[in-house]
Amino acid sequence: MKRTALALLGACLFSPAVWAQPELEAFRGMKPSTRPVCEQRCNTGVFPDNPRMNDYQTRLGQIQYEKKLETDADKRKALEQQEQALKDRRERYLGRLCKDICQHNPEN
Numbered sequence: 802m803k804r805t806a807l808a809l810l811g812a813c814l815f816s817p818a819v820w821a822q823p824e825l826e827a828f829r830g831m832k833p834s835t836r837p838v839c840e841q842r843c844n845t846g847v848f849p850d851n852p853r854m855n856d857y858q859t860r861l862g863q864i865q866y867e868k869k870l871e872t873d874a875d876k877r878k879a880l881e882q883q884e885q886a887l888k889d890r891r892e893r894y895l896g897r898l899c900k901d902i903c904q905h906n907p908e909n
Contacts, residue, residue, distance in 0.1 A: 836906040843899035851898075857891040 834842070848854045864887065868880040 833906050836903050836908050839903035839906045840899045843902055844895060848898075853894065854891070857887065857894070861887055861891070 833839075861884065864880055864884045868877060868884065871877045871880060
């Protein structure tokens with residue numbers, strides 16, 4: 802009987818829920834935002850840990866730098882088209898990412 806009680810006490814002490822309790826306190830009283838509000842916040846947010854977004858930013862910076870240095874009008878126009886295409890791809894990716902993040906939020 803003592804071994805069972807001791808094993809149960811040990812299991813409770815080392816349970817992840819016990820250690821996660823202080824982290825959950827930060828969310829107490831918060832209500833989920835609606836899906837449109839979540840997506841709006843997400844679309845304006847920055848994702849510093851997302852390697853794909855970092856790659857988009859790096860490539861966009863390279864194109865903008867090349868565009869500054871370019872003097873030929875045709876090459877400059879081609880770089881502007883590349884820049885716009887990259888911005889469009891980034892916006893589509895960000896839209897899909899935010900839709901996935903906010904999919905479980907209530908509609909209204």
